[in-house]
Amino acid sequence: MVVGDTERFEISQPPELFARVDEEADALIRESVITTTLDNALNWARKNSIWPMSFGLACCAIEMMAMMASRYDISRFGAEVMRGSPRQSDLMIIAGRVSNKMAPVIRRLYRQMPEPKWVISMGACATSTGVFSNYALVPVNQVIPIDVYVPGCPPRPEQLIYSIMLLQQKIQAERGTVRKTLNLA
Numbered sequence: 583m584v585v586g587d588t589e590r591f592e593i594s595q596p597p598e599l600f601a602r603v604d605e606e607a608d609a610l611i612r613e614s615v616i617t618t619t620l621d622n623a624l625n626w627a628r629k630n631s632i633w634p635m636s637f638g639l640a641c642c643a644i645e646m647m648a649m650m651a652s653r654y655d656i657s658r659f660g661a662e663v664m665r666g667s668p669r670q671s672d673l674m675i676i677a678g679r680v681s682n683k684m685a686p687v688i689r690r691l692y693r694q695m696p697e698p699k700w701v702i703s704m705g706a707c708a709t710s711t712g713v714f715s716n717y718a719l720v721p722v723n724q725v726i727p728i729d730v731y732v733p734g735c736p737p738r739p740e741q742l743i744y745s746i747m748l749l750q751q752k753i754q755a756e757r758g759t760v761r762k763t764l765n766l767a
C-alpha cells in the first residue's frame with residue numbers, strides 16, 4: 583500500500599500468484615459446480631452412510647468390534663452408526679459361524695431390515711462353516727443373500743474395512759436407484 587495523494591493498492595507478490603483469483607473469476611464456478619445423475623448422488627449418499635446392525639455370532643465379532651474402535655475407526659468410512667434394531671440397519675455383518683439354530687433367526691432379522699440392505703459374510707465359518715466339519719453349522723449363503731465375502735480365521739479388521747470399501751463400490755455402481763426408491767421398478 584502506498585500512501586500518497588491517492589491511495590492505491592499494489593500487489594507485493596508476483597502477479598501470477600493472484601491470477602486465478604483476479605483474472606479467472608469463472609474458475610470458482612468451475613470448481614464449485616458438479617453435474618451428476620440423481621442415481622449417482624443417491625448412491626454416493628448411501629455408500630457413505632452405512633448403518634451396520636450390532637450383533638455378532640462368534641469370535642469373528644471381536645475383530646468386528648476392533649474395527650469399530652478408535653485404532654481402526656470405521657467412522658472414517660461413514661459406517662460407525664451401529665444400530666441395535668434391524669429396522670434401522672442396512673448392513674448385516676455375519677461375524678461368526680451360523681448354527682442350524684441361529685439360521686432362522688438370522689433370516690428373520692434380515693427380512694426385518696428395510697431396503698436397500700447388504701450383507702457381509704465375515705470369516706471362514708460364516709462362509710463355508712470353517713475348517714471344522716461340523717453337522718451343526720450351515721453356510722450363510724444358504725440362509726440369506728451375501729454381497730461380500732471376507733476370507734480368514736479370523737479376518738483382521740483391515741480386511742473387514744476392505745470389504746466395506748468393496749461394498750461401497752458396489753453401492754456406487756448400482757443402477758436404477760431412483761426408480762427403485764420411488765417403487766417404479
Ligand code: SF4
Pocket residue numbers: 640641642677678679704705706707708712734735736737
Ligand atoms: S472364522 Fe475363526 S474366528 Fe471366525 S468365527 Fe470361525 S473360528 Fe471364530
